[in-house]
Amino acid sequence: MNSELFISENISTKYAVVVLPIAIRKNYTYAIPSNLLEKIKFGVRVEVSFGKNKLYAGIVKEIIDEAPNYKTKTIISVLDAEAIITSKQMKLWEWMSEYYCCSLGEIMYASLPSGLKLASETRVVLAPFYNENLDGQHLNDNEYLIAEALTLQHELKIEDIKKILNRKTIYPIIKKMLEKKIIFLFEELQEKYKVKTISCIQLKEPYLSDSTQLKKAFDLTQRSVKQQEALLALIQLNQKQKIIKKQDIYNLTQADSTVLKALEKKGIVELYKKEVSRLNGYEEDVTDAGELSKQQVTAIAEIEEKFKEKEVVLLHGVTGSGKTRVYIELMKKAIERGEQILYLLPEIALTTQIVHRLQKIFGNKIAVYHSRMNNNERVELWHAARKNKPILLGARSCMFLPFNRLKLIIVDEEHDPSFKQNDPAPRYNARDTAVFMSYLYQAKVILGTATPSLESYKNVVEKKYDVVYMKERFGGLELPEIIIADMKEASKKRLMKSHFTPTLLEELEAALERGEQAIIFQNRRGYSPSLICKSCGWKSECIHCDVSLTFHKYSNNLRCHYCGYREKIVEECPACANPHLDLKGFGTEKIEDELQVFFPNASIARMDWDTVKGKKSLAQLINNFEEKRIDILVGTQMVTKGLDFDNVGIVGILSADHLMCFPDFRANERAFQLMLQVSGRAGRKHKQGKVVIQTYQIQHPIIQEVLENNFTSFFKREISERKSFKYPPFKRMIKITLKHKKRNTVQQAAEYFGNELKIKYKKNIIGPAEPAIPRVRSFYLQDIIIKLDKNARQIQEVKNLIYQIQVSLHKTKGFSNVRIIIDVDPY
Ligand SMILES: [Zn+2]
Numbered sequence: 001m002n003s004e005l006f007i008s009e010n011i012s013t014k015y016a017v018v019v020l021p022i023a024i025r026k027n028y029t030y031a032i033p034s035n036l037l038e039k040i041k042f043g044v045r046v047e048v049s050f051g052k053n054k055l056y057a058g059i060v061k062e063i064i065d066e067a068p069n070y071k072t073k074t075i076i077s078v079l080d081a082e083a084i085i086t087s088k089q090m091k092l093w094e095w096m097s098e099y100y101c102c103s104l105g106e107i108m109y110a111s112l113p114s115g116l117k118l119a120s121e122t123r124v125v126l127a128p129f130y131n132e133n134l135d136g137q138h139l140n141d142n143e144y145l146i147a148e149a150l151t152l153q154h155e156l157k158i159e160d161i162k163k164i165l166n167r168k169t170i171y172p173i174i175k176k177m178l179e180k181k182i183i184f185l186f187e188e189l190q191e192k193y194k195v196k197t198i199s200c201i202q203l204k205e206p207y208l209s210d211s212t213q214l215k216k217a218f219d220l221t222q223r224s225v226k227q228q229e230a231l232l233a234l235i236q237l238n239q240k241q242k243i244i245k246k247q248d249i250y251n252l253t254q255a256d257s258t259v260l261k262a263l264e265k266k267g268i269v270e271l272y273k274k275e276v277s278r279l280n281g282y283e284e285d286v287t288d289a290g291e292l293s294k295q296q297v298t299a300i301a302e303i304e305e306k307f308k309e310k311e312v313v314l315l316h317g318v319t320g321s322g323k324t325r326v327y328i329e330l331m332k333k334a335i336e337r338g339e340q341i342l343y344l345l346p347e348i349a350l351t352t353q354i355v356h357r358l359q360k361i362f363g364n365k366i367a368v369y370h371s372r373m374n375n376n377e378r379v380e381l382w383h384a385a386r387k388n389k390p391i392l393l394g395a396r397s398c399m400f401l402p403f404n405r406l407k408l409i410i411v412d413e414e415h416d417p418s419f420k421q422n423d424p425a426p427r428y429n430a431r432d433t434a435v436f437m438s439y440l441y442q443a444k445v446i447l448g449t450a451t452p453s454l455e456s457y458k459n460v461v462e463k464k465y466d467v468v469y470m471k472e473r474f475g476g477l478e479l480p481e482i483i484i485a486d487m488k489e490a491s492k493k494r495l496m497k498s499h500f501t502p503t504l505l506e507e508l509e510a511a512l513e514r515g516e517q518a519i520i521f522q523n524r525r526g527y528s529p530s531l532i533c534k535s536c537g538w539k540s541e542c543i544h545c546d547v548s549l550t551f552h553k554y555s556n557n558l559r560c561h562y563c564g565y566r567e568k569i570v571e572e573c574p575a576c577a578n579p580h581l582d583l584k585g586f587g588t589e590k591i592e593d594e595l596q597v598f599f600p601n602a603s604i605a606r607m608d609w610d611t612v613k614g615k616k617s618l619a620q621l622i623n624n625f626e627e628k629r630i631d632i633l634v635g636t637q638m639v640t641k642g643l644d645f646d647n648v649g650i651v652g653i654l655s656a657d658h659l660m661c662f663p664d665f666r667a668n669e670r671a672f673q674l675m676l677q678v679s680g681r682a683g684r685k686h687k688q689g690k691v692v693i694q695t696y697q698i699q700h701p702i703i704q705e706v707l708e709n710n711f712t713s714f715f716k717r718e719i720s721e722r723k724s725f726k727y728p729p730f731k732r733m734i735k736i737t738l739k740h741k742k743r744n745t746v747q748q749a750a751e752y753f754g755n756e757l758k759i760k761y762k763k764n765i766i767g768p769a770e771p772a773i774p775r776v777r778s779f780y781l782q783d784i785i786i787k788l789d790k791n792a793r794q795i796q797e798v799k800n801l802i803y804q805i806q807v808s809l810h811k812t813k814g815f816s817n818v819r820i821i822i823d824v825d826p827y
């Protein structure tokens, strides 16, 4: 190979430690050839070979003088003139890698936009730590086939994929998989990113600044009507806008490019290309943020005061208290000081309303980072962050951008579980990482919420964070009236109509009659979560996972919500041929159907992942509801997040019991948060709204606490339970999941793993045990939970032990391909 030649001929005495985008927890050192010595510095990407014949673009972490004790390979080329990451980013990566037990490469892979990763048009490889169990990344059949083939063959040519799928057009599939980070393209170096330009036109001097000269221009063009038309249009546009696109002229006149070229030849106009940003340029006029209420003024002053002492302030404001307006004011002040702001939201797709509101105020000072951006846009955003774009707004991955002057981090809806990334690695919590970033950047953090997480509030109680309260709703509105509907009683008296209590139906009817809108919350999508045969007990089950298939009526099929597997609906029981199959349970689709029967004249819509898949459909749905074209909106927890409507008379929660009975120590906390958040959608601008909560357990403490909007009592009770049962936030948890296609193998491996841990930490280990869903995507699972005191030294010891056991397990015969997932602070 060429690199061998390199080594013998012109090697320097320096070495570079390089981070590679792989899941191995180790950095590799490469020799630096003399001719590249000048160019290689911290943060630039270099092309290196790894293993037998893989090529990677790695990032230089360090330059050292000493050779490692193994035979080094040589760096092949340098990709950047300047560092693409900052030293603070590298510190963040190192912290995350230590804390969340993953490799620097995995963080690098998650951080960099694909446009900055190595690319090729001809070979495809599986993402280095692609994981079949990717939450929310349901593979369709084609994607699954490719992924499966790649696990076996490591890399495939486009030609091979064509054969596997037996179809001509495969680029859209590949592109989709690239976007989902399941695969990437690979071969030789090639910068994908290109600057985007638009073709523009402008009057030349003297015509531009001296309008009296224009007559001359018209004289020059008098033989061509089209040229005169174009010229006239240009003059008119020139009065309104600075930049005139050629396209603008084409739109207004008959002119084409030959006409414009003729004008250029005559020296009347200048044609030029302008570099434009792909970032959503906000073109409407910016507006004023609006008056501040007395409560908001006080809150701002308090936050500023408390920031003098503390890095983190929790802004605990009831729903509708106007927290966003507080953030806006603090952001304005930060921008005046030349600072950068990172604004984190739970899920960007669900928060179009707030994004739009902020854009209206900050115009182009704000850049939005979202999953639907293409690679080029991501690269531009990356550079914009580096060049001090004032506000960077996005979901959790936005925190990986290269900031220069970051001084304020806002974590909006800090309680939201989507700040935690479950899969793939890094399995980090963005809220907690934001707190680390405050030390790294000397920045301040605001955690905003109406329903603080136990973790954050405990930190307030222990004076690690400070707190500011906003107890009133904006504009003096009252919090919604909460009505508990007793399902036990209603069913005893046979008053239930399907899933509805008379209370909920009456309140709904009354609200509709008053011309108000309604939101119905049911935390389960689809029609029915299972199809069963009552005569033989057969159940519709996924072939890859141990879960029942959900019936989706609209698409008339059965679907697995874990792996995306789909099946046609069966007409009769496949086991006993019984033609009468029963649907058990209910999801949003069924509720939508039934409501239509009770309220035939109402217009009803549904908001869940099935209805908002298209790029625009969610925005359209929200818009239709805002414009009152929808009377009743049925939705999953999507309806609890950040939506702000002004005509919702009633909110119905169909089954509080479903929320409270999850086998998870956070179930009560989640139930409390969800119920209060969805209640917060009721009422708003003009008058008090109502909330009807249906439950079989009216005496349940959570129900009572929601009824009284009593966070204090909820916190006291819940925190003492966590304490006595030794759960977070009192203990730290590390979850180890083992995966294998054979049940026996994974059981034995988990036993081995558990026993090794128990030698020293017997008291701290729970399991190994099969999780509630023992098989997902054809892999059998075993979980081991480790509970530890908050003792940094011990936690580090345990992490080291986990790595050691992992290595020895993989060396053990039969266990080499057992997958191990380490999740620190699991959710
Ligand atoms: Zn049957």
Ligand SMILES: [Zn+2]
Pocket: 542, 543, 544, 545, 560, 561, 562, 563, 564, 565, 777
């Ligand atoms: Zn499945």
